[in-house]
Amino acid sequence: MELNILLNERFGFQDFRPGQKEIIEAILGGKHVLGVLATGSGKTLCYQMLSQLLDGLTIVVSPLISLMEDQWTRMRQTGFKDVGILHSALAKDRLQKEWQMIEQKKRKLILLSPERLTNPAFLERLAQHQISLLAIDEAHCVSQWGYDFRPDYLKIKDSYPVLRNPLVMALTGTASPKVQSDILYHLGIEDAEKIILSMNRPNIAYHVERVKGDEEKRSFLIRELPRLTGPGIIYAGTRRETEELADWLSDRLKMEIPAYHAGLPTENRALIQTQFIHGQTPLLVATTAFGMGIDKENIRFVIHYQMPTSIEGYLQETGRIGRDGKDGVAILLYTPDDFAITASVLDYSIPNYNQIKEFYHRLILQGDNLSIHHEESDHLPLKAFLYRLEQGDWIESVRTSENGKYHYILKKELDEEDISLIAAEWEQLRMEKRKGLACFNLIISANDCLRKGIHQYFGEKDHGFSLFCCTHCGIDLRMYYTHSRTETEISAQPRSWEEELELLLPIK
């Protein structure tokens, strides 16, 4: 079928967005693909359409269970009933049902968490079906140089032979040239066709507000939040800061501003997410845990209360603005001290010599009982350490059980030299990341176009023209002010319970 007709009839769109058709055609032409498409430019459509065109199954590897669940719900709501989901947190009966659907050929696309691909029994079962395409979403997670490294991504390529070498499509929204070559190498697709689009989003203006300290940051928020057109997200550095800031702003602005972070109970997270998508709460204070896969087109501003740890992260978070193509503004509250604070956050995420020793002692003490949950991202340094040991054949390949835990067995002991070697590798990584951060700091504090600086970092020469570009080129925040609230906030006036019931179920 002609691709444009399929696009129109099955997906309801008139035209492809830039890059989509090229990616689809390359896969149909039998090539592996690396696609770098700016956040919000329709990566999902690529694998969703391919799943309809290819004979066998399309497997989509996705880093977060919540993200996968959201995608699954959304695809099913838009009429795609042949989408399945397989992750470690799935209830047993649902898992059985999914397998049944696959066996009855009622599935074309399956969303998968990466650690599933490391389970031999799972792979064997999957391999009984024809796998036409392995799509790897958020492929930058494979790179230690990236801002969101997930060691499980490094093992994806080990699954290719069992799955009879399907075509591989690696997709990401933000990847510097270094990360791009890392993706190609670690996913074993060096011969892939590269479809790299500019990461420039002309409808987003970049503003840096230079302040003296926390107090001025807060004054800025109190002054500007009531004026800025929402909905908007305020990104804070830590979970605690998120909660404190949300409380403080709610009190001062006399409106309900929830906090969102990965440490909240699941139900709370789901409710806040839904309230935000519905426009019931037009403002959120969040950690970076909020956003990936959030399908909200009309976000008008993002404010960074703290400097992000990387340019990639910054671009990913601000990329949530204006997916509807309308204008929006990214505001960074910046004090020169922030660089040091952010650098220490960065340091914490990479294991140092002492941590390596401590992890190793834990491993020795607990023997093969050492197990960790996949979803515990807090243990990222530990996971990176274990992956490194596995790679160096110090620990035996992991026995993955159904409950989402890894078990490790020590094969040979590490000596002082080994530990120093691993520490040195990570020291190099730390230096690289520090370099990236210093570069970001330079772009922010230099007296030059912010957009140009950011895009040069990604190796893009031409960053196009934007009418409202950045602080340096001249923007006026008043452009982004509003005089009326368009989003529906929950009534501040309490209603009686009978009135509430009547509103919920308006029937006589």
Place this chain on the structure above:
Amino acid sequence: MNIDSFLLRFILHSIRQLNGARSQAGLANILYGKRNHQTWIDMHHLQLQSSYKFLEKEEAALLDEALLNLMRFKLIERRDESIFLTSAGISYLENENPSAADFYERDGRVIGMMNRFWSGLHLLVQTLSNLLQGNRKFLPAVREERIQEQVKRWVGKYGIVRGARGIKEELRRLISQFSPLHQELLLLRLSGHHRVSLTFLQLSRRLGYSYWRTKWEWERALSLLYHQMLQTEFHYLSDLMSSDSGLYSASSRKTWLLLQKNLSVAEISQIRGLKESTIMDHIVEIALMEKDFPFSSFLTENELREVEEVKQKTGFTRLREFKERLPHLSYFQIRLALTLLGVGVSHGVKHIT
């Protein structure tokens, strides 16, 4: 989430119930509602139903912080591994509102079951509310597929208009009997075509109560709704109840089915491919809940009486202490006996308290 004075008092209440019988880890298991056999049994032996599963697993750091606060205020003290209330702790617990007696109302064992019922009701009201407005697509407030299937079946059975009328009428009848606070809590925890349910933090701000007090009041409101619904004929609502009793694990239920066929522990272990000790764990769990539990095949009445005597004379709470006094009994038999005594079986006469 922050610690407030309500949470501190709730934890004090739990420590008083525990009375030094378990370490901090045991207390944590109760408060976070850990689903293992030891915790379940502890809960019954030590009458900790009211504390079970009050905290969410994501709130794991809270207990440490709360205990530090309680120590600093000298409301609790540590002796060896155990924690006890000081006299200041007792008076703080007794002389504030809500009264310490109110804490006992809570039954953590049924929280899971009530939450499942609420999830069904929540999604049903959201679905009907949207369908009445002609919205066929909306973001479901409850993502669990099992609940979604249940709601689909319900709507299929009663239809939109009849179903919405029925559920609205039953909710009105039930909720009208509650206090204004509970009425507001129940309504604001529902979602509809025009809004999504509020979180506990949002509710606490709106109602002017602390976070933990709000959560506790919410559980009271839900418990009232649930139990009143069971007592009287509420046709539409009770059809949302899950067939899963939720009182013990699915695995224990399978063991119970085999036990009823008079199979021995060894036979069940072989059939199910599980260790005998696991089957014994199941048996103790079942003994807590099943009125017709045939304990005599595991424990003679004499043996039961022996355990009861030791318990009365010494006030022991640790299994090891019983085992030292009664070396001829196995740990399994002691646990079973204590369980049966805990739920009110005495001298072969069964009375559920």
